Each structure stands twice: as C-alpha cells, then as structure tokens.
Amino acid sequence: MDMLERFAVTYKNDGLPPLVGKIIGLLYINNQKYFTFSDIQEGIGASKGATSKALKLLLGLNRINFKYSDENKKKRLFFLDIKGVYLFMKIVMKNYSDQNQLLKESLDLRNNENEELNGFINESIKFNEEVLDFLNKKSIQYFKE
Numbered sequence: 001m002d003m004l005e006r007f008a009v010t011y012k013n014d015g016l017p018p019l020v021g022k023i024i025g026l027l028y029i030n031n032q033k034y035f036t037f038s039d040i041q042e043g044i045g046a047s048k049g050a051t052s053k054a055l056k057l058l059l060g061l062n063r064i065n066f067k068y069s070d071e072n073k074k075k076r077l078f079f080l081d082i083k084g085v086y087l088f089m090k091i092v093m094k095n096y097s098d099q100n101q102l103l104k105e106s107l108d109l110r111n112n113e114n115e116e117l118n119g120f121i122n123e124s125i126k127f128n129e130e131v132l133d134f135l136n137k138k139s140i141q142y143f144k145e
Contacts, residue, residue: 003029004044017028019046024063027080034067034077062088086143093135100128 001009006020007025022044035043037100041051055078058064062084069075107121 017054019044019050020057022046023051023058024052024080025065028062034079036075036077038071042080062091076096088141089139089143093132093139096128097132100125100132103128 004022004025008021010057011021011024012018014102022109023040026040026043030043033040034112037051040055041048044051046054055116059066062081063080064078065084066076069077080093103121105123107118107125110118110121112118
C-alpha cells in the first residue's frame with residue numbers, strides 16, 4: 001500500500017472520507033509549500049467534484065488554507081495550515097473536556113442501582129482527566145500558539 005493510501009485508511013478510521021486523508025498525506029509528504037487545485041486533483045487521482053468537496057471539508061476543519069496566486073488573483077494555492085491544525089487540536093481537546101464534564105454531571109444524576117456502570121463512568125472520568133492533563137502539558141511543550 002502506498003503512502004497516500006495509508007493516509008486515506010488512517011483518516012477514514014477517524015471518520016473522514018478517504019480523499020481527505022489522501023490530500024493531507026499529499027501535503028505532508030511533498031516538499032512544496034503551495035498546491036494548485038490541479039496539483040491536488042492529479043496527486044490524489046480524483047475527479048474535480050470529489051477534490052472540491054474534500055478541500056471544502058479540510059478548509060472547514062482548519063486543516064488547510066489557501067492564498068491567491070500573485071500571478072493570477074483567481075487561482076488559489078492550498079497549503080497545510082499549521083496554525084489551523086493546532087487550533088483544531090485545541091478544539092478536539094476542549095470537546096473532550098466538555099464530554100468529560102457531561103459524564104460527571106450524568107454521574108451526579110444517577111442512583112446506585114447500576115454500580116457496574118457507575119464504576120465505569122467514574123473510571124472513564126479519571127482516565128479522561130489524566131489524558132487531558134497530559135495533552136495540555138505536551139501541547140504547551142511542543143506547539144506555540
């Protein structure tokens with residue numbers, strides 16, 4: 001399996017369309033900074049419509065961005081949005097934290113009728129708190145806002 005296919009499979013497992021994974025892979029494995037729509041379409045071997053749909057999704061997720069070409073103000077040049085990827089990571093961590101808060105509030109509403117589930121919720125809360133603490137510390141260590 002080639003590298004773009006591996007990106008496609010990995011991102012598909014994360015709930016994203018395979019073409020999205022291929023585009024991300026294309027941006028990571030190539031040395032060039034900017035890609036035209038045609039570069040991306042040819043690089044992933046997809047139709048114009050499918051490429052356009054995948055690019056819109058990636059733009060909405062802050063994973064990529066674009067600038068207009070100096071030579072042709074209508075031509076967009078796409079690139080991996082490093083700040084956007086960091087922002088996306090922070091959003092994921094915030095959502096994870098919000099979900100953990102909901103678990104805590106749910107536990108407060110429960111009685112002791114199902115101790116097994118209550119224990120699982122308690123352990124999940126502890127696990128999530130440790131994961132979030134680790135992610136917060138490491139994101140500060142490795143990424144600058």
